[in-house]
Amino acid sequence: MTSARDERLYAWENRVVAPLDRSIVPFGQMQALIDHVWTTEGLRWPPRIRPRKATKAVLATGSRLAIEAPESLPSWVLLHEIAHAMTSTAEGRGAGHGPDFVGVYVRLLVRFCRLDPALLAETLAADGIRWNADARPTFLDPG
Template identity: 70%
Template sequence: MNRQARAVYAWEDRVVAPRDASRVPFARMQALVDHVWASEGLRWPPRVRPKRPSRATLATGSRLAIEAPAELPSWVLLHEIAHAMTDPDDGTPGNHGADFLGVYVGLLVRHARMDPGLLAESLAEAGLAWNPAARPLLAGA
């Protein structure tokens, strides 16, 4: 895991997780992914499929699939949806860069009702670069 990913995870633990205690059972995840995907103007959302337990990652997200356990915090599911929206679909692993964070923050604001000012300020305090104008790579698709 690179420095940026570690910093993003630490920021989430400190800022995002305490502001969203909601959890999504696996049986409802696809409906939530479909809703978020459509509300962002996208078609053909990734499929949600079961993820084998792992110490390394709770869930994973790519353009084609989001792998998740039996239940996830909703902010984690939004994190994975942001990965799916910013996955270059060229076989390279997703990252936690400025465009990913821009899309993710937008999802947190629109779908988890988080304060955009607080998120921007906390990202600056954490030294995380983000692109507030970032859009899903598939916009218009």
């Protein structure tokens, strides 16, 4: 079941993020991108990519242990799923689309898609989407 918060975030992504990042990642390159993002963020043990048939309701899914995706994805969608992986636990508990998830996701969009942080912050505020600019992955490795 999709909440009003989820709908607002999806609408914001389609209106703001999608037009700014039109790059597509083929399935065969997704694990390398996941590994790169994970390592760059100072993490170890990235989730593994697994094939998934896209549906109208769900294009891809992400958790701490796995990201399931179709044959190709826009890079911002893959980053969305990586943000889910970074804000969830192995037991499946996570931040949903709450402020910590959005904060990590925005950080990834700025760092890896080179989107303007001021534009993202302004449009999130205009759409009533709360986010934590200081959010970090749930399970940062010690040392």
